[in-house]
Amino acid sequence: MFEVVRFCYKGELLPSTDPESMRVKIIANNIIDALKRGLNKENVRSEALLRALTKKKGNCHLKSQPYMSHVDGLNWEILVAKGPVKAFCLPGKIVVFTGMMEIEADxxxxxxxxxxxxxxxxxxxxxxxFQRITGDSTIFSTHPxxxxxxxxxxQTQKFLPIGPLMSNDNNNGKKTQLA
Structure with missing residues (x-):
């Protein structure tokens, strides 16, 4: 898949030795390293729970596990295209610009x-x-x-249970808590 992406952008990619490519790679590596250092998933979610556990089991020390451990060992690849918006990082060497991720996010x-x-x-x-304001600008070409x-x-409005989701209770117009 990665080779297909590289082939599709052939002629538009800056070489890995280009200063812009090197800069993007340094920034991406700094972000990845910071995330690995800073994001820890605690086994214990609150001080009260920690106190309860230590009271029952004596002096126990619970460790944090790195939240980013799933990215360890990935060979991160950076491709930078010559266009203004086409710089991207490929964790695991997969990039797809179908626009479906943006549609799903919508x-x-x-x-x-x-x-x-x-x-x-x-x-x-x-x-x-938004379309009237931006027109057919290429700056947003990575999105539909x-x-x-x-x-x-x-079209998706037909499939949303809008009524139940938007319902309010009669308690001073406060929104209903949803499960």
Missing amino acids: YIGLILLASAGYDPRAAPKLYKK SGNKRAEFLA
């Missing part, structure tokens, strides 16, 4: 909006307005157009 966003009590039916209008996103979101 759909999840609709569910979250509805869960928070907002009307997700406004989202397609937002993307149509605003019109395409609006069209997809309008």
